[in-house]
Amino acid sequence: MMAQSEIVITEKNKIVTASENTEKAAKILKIYLDKAFKKPFEITSESKKDNNSSEIILEISSTENLKANEFIIKSDTKSIYLIAPNQKYLRYAVYSLLEIWEFRKFTAAETYIPNITQVTFAKNTKKLEQPSFDYRALFYPDCYDEDFRDWHKLDWQVDDFGIWGHSFTVLIPAKEYFKSNPKLFALYEGERNGESLCMTNDTVVDLVEKKMAKIIAETPNVQFYSVSQNDDVVYCECTECRKINQKYGGPQGSLYYFLNKIASHFPKTKITTLAYLHTLKPPVNIKIEPNIYTIFCPIELNRGKAITAQNSPTFVKTLENWSTASPHLFLWDYTVQFSNYMSPFPNLEPFQSNYKFFKKNKVKGMFAQGYADVPGDFSELRQYLLAKLMWNTDIDLEATTADFLRGFYGKAAPFIEKYLNLLANYQNKSNSNLDIYDGPVQARNTFLTPEAMDQYDKLLEQASSAVEADSVLNLRIQKLRLALEFAYFEQSKFYGKNQHGMFIVNNKGEKEVREGLTERVLKFSKTCNALGIYELSEGGLSPDNYYKEWLEICKNTTTHLGEDLKVNFITQPSNEFKGKGSYSLVDGNRGYKDFNINWIGWYENNPEIEIETKNLNFNTLRINFLSDQRHWIFTPKKIKVYGFKNQKWNLIKEEDFEILTENNEITTKSWELKNQSFSSFVKVEVIIENQAEIPVWRKRKNKKPMVMLDEIELYQK
DSSP states (O other): OOOTTEEEEOTTSEEEESSGGGHHHHHHHHHHHHHHSSSOOEEESSOOTTSSOOEEEEEEOSTTOOOTTOEEEEEOSSOEEEEESSHHHHHHHHHHHHHHTTOEEOSSSOEEOOOOSOEEEETTOEEEEOOSSSEEEEESGGGGSHHHHHHTTOBOHHHHEEEOSSOHHHHSOHHHHTTTOGGGEEEETTEEEEEEEOTTOHHHHHHHHHHHHHHHHHOTTOSEEEOOOOSSOOOOOSHHHHHHHHHHTSHHHHHHHHHHHHHHHSTTSEEEEEEOGGGOSOOSSOOOOTTEEEEEOOOSOOTTSOOOTTTOHHHHHHHHHHHHHOSEEEEEEEOSOTTOTTSOOOOSTTHHHHHHHHHHTTEEEEEEEOOTTSOOTTHHHHHHHHHHHHHOTTSOHHHHHHHHHHHHHGGGHHHHHHHHHHHHHHHHHHTOOOOTTOOTTTTTTTTSOHHHHHHHHHHHHHHHHHTTTOHHHHHHHHHHHHHHHHHHHHHHHHHTTSTTOSEEEOTTSOEEEOTTHHHHHHHHHHHHHHTTOOOSSTTOOOHHHHHHHHHHHHHOOOOOTTTTOOEEESSOOOGGGOTTGGGGGGSSOOOOSOTTSSOEEEESSOOEEEEOOTTOOOOEEEEEEEEBGGGTBOOOSEEEEEEEETTEEEEEEEEEOOOOOOOOSOEEEEEEEEOTTGGGOSEEEEEEEOOSSOOGGGOOTTOOOEEEEEEEEEEOO
């Protein structure tokens, strides 16, 4: 028998719309309740207060003193009331009520509807709901679906911004203005640079105001317009901008000096800007106009640990300063690994602690950048948890996660939960930095060790077995397995001919790909395509091109006389680009286009390498270099080769490398030296002179040229 303290709702009860404005919300409620109950609900505009049946009454009201982003769910002894100040938040109230009754929208395509005969609600209760953040947007696959966004109370930056993100190039395009009027653009490192604008040039202000006025007129119904730097570290250093920067605390000073002019010209328009790279810190000694919204964009955080004053002291201080300086503070949260969409990335654990911390520090809006429209690893779970936390940072995250896993993975849920926990445990145990631009190779000694990968594989195998009779659920497990496959492929490129590598050495001493491995990569590529995973990183390779590159790497083998010789670094490479140490240079495994795999890098110093050849009979020395100018990796300036005999070094060859030219392609280049005297030396030394400075087209502050080399090959030709 039902307790007297509860209202019972069955299909006999009615949904009451207090006005025409509540009809849409009422229809949504009816659609879902009709799916759960055997008989349809009736919508009526008149409340039957005199009878004994319960009702669900929807109201848009100004009498409850509700803020624009609040709603109330309350009850008396008989009926339930959903009250909101506008249609949007009345719909949100409907979805909250449905969630109370255990309806779920796990993804755009996966909604859980309970099969029920009645639902209950406590009598004489009142619940006021308001979001933890005023603005809440996610950039994840299902957020392109309006119903999914509405259910999870999400905004949508695609519709809400007349100009979004990095916008200088939109407001004053360099292609249109640079040639005729270079003084509109930043004077950076002594040269005019089209990647930024001069913040003290009155013509720049006039042009931006005219462009803004045009865009505002064309998009009158949006909320925000971004006036923000391009995705680069370039800023103006002309005499006037220098003065402003000195006065207001750095390059962010001239930006806000400029923004204040734009904002005051459009006082009723919400102007957003990115606090990013060289503008990450707030300006000083300047009051920011009240219609400017700063979006704080911290890239360099450890995504595996909660943000605390102990873990991230600089970030904490900067956020605290922004919470005081900015009239409206938003935060751009980077929530996936952008260099590897399909690699495991155990960053879920700190989400709740971080979002509570953001709220505490007066962050009013959140934008969580994810996979965009690519369904990356655990994209469904990430977007679900982030949406829940944006609305309410105080949810029971463990229970919410378990609820999602049960609903989305069915009987496989216990194994998926163990997999997630194990990933987090290994990451925590390693105490290593979890970066949004790392990948499986960097994690090979932390949470993606071969031993850990075996454990993950077994858990996913158990998950697959648990739902093998369900083709839909089995496909979801297959998607999770793609992450382990990808990690294995990437690491196998790194390990080469060694254990866990992609190659074996056959009876002829030649390298060949492990049996069945190329077929696995092809299957991976086809499965990604079938699941809509059309690229494997931000702006990166398609699955088809990943397979093509795999085939190129398979062919890019070498078997040479210098393999496994002892190599000594006279000058040490950069810590983050040491690979397998000096062995990397003679492991018989050539690097390809990814500087994280097999390449050894020297930054701010020149590679000096000693090879103990011990009178080996060879006459050809070949060295492979990487050119990736976007990442400041250049071919060297000069090469010198010495041979050691009779207790002294003898110069064999000194040669200048080719002159640098601008090239945006990632390429590998080889340098080769033939000399019949090599066999007379017990040691050979290679000294490589790095570029003295970055060429003008890639010159950036605090950046210096890096030289990267891989296999040093010895042949008798």
